[in-house]
Amino acid sequence: MLQGTTRVSRGQVWLKYASNRSALLGIVILSFFIILAVLAPIIARHAPFRIVAKGLQPPNLAYPMGTDDLGRDILSGFLFGSRVSISVGLTAALFSIAIGILVGSVSGFLGGSIDDLFMRGTDFFIMLPRFFLAMFLATIFGTEIYITIVIIGVLSWPGTARLVRSRFLSLKEKEFVQSARAIGASNFLLIFREILPNAISPAIVNGSLEVGNAILLEAGLSFLGFGDPNNPSWGFMLSIAQHFLSIAWWMAVFPGIGIFLTILAANLVGEGINEMTEPKSREWRRGGPIGKQTT
Amino acid sequence: MGRLANRQLEVKDLRTYFFLRNSVLKAVDEVCINIGEKEIVGIVGESGSGKTVTALSILRLVPFPGRIVTGEVIYKGRNLLEVEEIEMRKIRGKQISMVFQDPMTFLNPVMKVGDQIAESIMIHQGIEKKEAREQAMRLLESVLIPSPEIIVDYYPHQLSGGMKQRILIAIAISCGPSLIIADEPTTALDVTVQMQILSMLKDIKNRLSTSILLVTHDLGIVAGVCDRAYVMYAGKVAETGRVLDLYEDPLHPYTRGLLRSTLSIDEFKEELETIEGYVPSLISPPTGCRFNPRCPCSIEICRKEEPKLLSKKGKGVACWLYR
Numbered sequence: 331m332l333q334g335t336t337r338v339s340r341g342q343v344w345l346k347y348a349s350n351r352s353a354l355l356g357i358v359i360l361s362f363f364i365i366l367a368v369l370a371p372i373i374a375r376h377a378p379f380r381i382v383a384k385g386l387q388p389p390n391l392a393y394p395m396g397t398d399d400l401g402r403d404i405l406s407g408f409l410f411g412s413r414v415s416i417s418v419g420l421t422a423a424l425f426s427i428a429i430g431i432l433v434g435s436v437s438g439f440l441g442g443s444i445d446d447l448f449m450r451g452t453d454f455f456i457m458l459p460r461f462f463l464a465m466f467l468a469t470i471f472g473t474e475i476y477i478t479i480v481i482i483g484v485l486s487w488p489g490t491a492r493l494v495r496s497r498f499l500s501l502k503e504k505e506f507v508q509s510a511r512a513i514g515a516s517n518f519l520l521i522f523r524e525i526l527p528n529a530i531s532p533a534i535v536n537g538s539l540e541v542g543n544a545i546l547l548e549a550g551l552s553f554l555g556f557g558d559p560n561n562p563s564w565g566f567m568l569s570i571a572q573h574f575l576s577i578a579w580w581m582a583v584f585p586g587i588g589i590f591l592t593i594l595a596a597n598l599v600g601e602g603i604n605e606m607t608e609p610k611s612r613e614w615r616r617g618g619p620i621g622k623q624t625t
Numbered sequence: 626m627g628r629l630a631n632r633q634l635e636v637k638d639l640r641t642y643f644f645l646r647n648s649v650l651k652a653v654d655e656v657c658i659n660i661g662e663k664e665i666v667g668i669v670g671e672s673g674s675g676k677t678v679t680a681l682s683i684l685r686l687v688p689f690p691g692r693i694v695t696g697e698v699i700y701k702g703r704n705l706l707e708v709e710e711i712e713m714r715k716i717r718g719k720q721i722s723m724v725f726q727d728p729m730t731f732l733n734p735v736m737k738v739g740d741q742i743a744e745s746i747m748i749h750q751g752i753e754k755k756e757a758r759e760q761a762m763r764l765l766e767s768v769l770i771p772s773p774e775i776i777v778d779y780y781p782h783q784l785s786g787g788m789k790q791r792i793l794i795a796i797a798i799s800c801g802p803s804l805i806i807a808d809e810p811t812t813a814l815d816v817t818v819q820m821q822i823l824s825m826l827k828d829i830k831n832r833l834s835t836s837i838l839l840v841t842h843d844l845g846i847v848a849g850v851c852d853r854a855y856v857m858y859a860g861k862v863a864e865t866g867r868v869l870d871l872y873e874d875p876l877h878p879y880t881r882g883l884l885r886s887t888l889s890i891d892e893f894k895e896e897l898e899t900i901e902g903y904v905p906s907l908i909s910p911p912t913g914c915r916f917n918p919r920c921p922c923s924i925e926i927c928r929k930e931e932p933k934l935l936s937k938k939g940k941g942v943a944c945w946l947y948r
Contacts, residue, residue: 505727514715515744
């Protein structure tokens, strides 16, 4: 009945997740890029902005991804770019989940006029054209990476807020909430200790899908020149590449592949978690649940 | 009735109404209940008679759109209906605690049972988590749960219904309350487990010297466990008295009907007797005595005026036949 009633050991959780092959692929790709990002300063042979060779060299042994118009190593840029994309993607998604959970849970639990106020606010944020507002805010507040993270986070919480709110609306009527009230629990305890753990799984799924969106939004912003000039991201590399598209395909293709693969991986992971928490969607095809299920 | 001196809880003229869109449902109307120290008091009645709402009103947990309109709930010299919500929270679980009907749904499915017991201890006694956990294990032991050090880390769905009910009891007694309200604690359990739970409640009463308010629809349970009982009908108390008196000499026609419609192993019945008709709608209850449309001894005045609860033969009865 409740998604949270599925309780299995950690090993079983992993087995269940890994039984979904595309989700497994997603986590493999994502961890690959995370490792690249973490190790970038060690693996990269050059600093991303250093001019190291003749410009516009196609991929070769010395420069596996070629060099750009100014003679910078694209592989080094690619490695450092993954740091920006992944850190922005993860932290912005985390930020948006945090806001979404806070707004959704308080709104759903308290109901009444506070709920109305919060939900109209949420509608307002859904209505906003995200990308243009992000550009606008970047113009005002600057393009430093942490500002980009805050902007993306602030613009992408409404979906999570709505999901969490709807779970709270039904969960707050459950008997276990009444029994927690009967032992003298405060509203704070009821929201964060009793109800939230039961409502969190859709928020986590939504958040993991949000990672891909955040990466894409950041790439788009940098592509249009709203990226952090001190931290070259994949989008930033693409924006330089557009001028040389006809003569230097490698400048666009490699960062493009990076963006494509990380977003794909983030979405596969999100789908995987989603299917894991909604057992009905997959297990029937695979011949029964792994681990104990209670309905 | 007697023993007026050592009253644990006194409910006076309680009225809890549910305010629906176009109407008012009088779920509990002019109910008076006394519970003495170390006493097990039963509230019996059909479903919809207002017994659960009475119990919830005592702790001020009546769900929306219900509201306590008037009345007093006197506990340790204070009227609980007038204290601040923050004060009330300190009373709930610590002074007066509750055991609920359905152990399957009244436990949080994603919290370990040990944590759920520890939570109540932590709220009221402000002790550290580790110590609360040890107390939780002792409580599990006291409600006869085998190997508490393992069960403490179980989630509710890993336990049977009877064990879950014991967990709820463990939560209820965790802070040494002076009154436990048990709302149909055995309804969701099978008969053998019912016995265990009931004898556990009795044992708790003796061991911790608490009073217990037992809400049930089962006359057998009342006979087996309670000292006194209130028979409720359509939101009102129809009859009250010591359980023995109620069973041996029921005065109110409703109580008589209820007792006649129970099954007994000792006596053979060709056909089970029933009380004709249904519980009336509480939105527009019958004028006069609420039982009069179903009452076999209904007389003129029953249809016109509501009878008051008067004492008769050491009991209280609300019926015109005993004026």
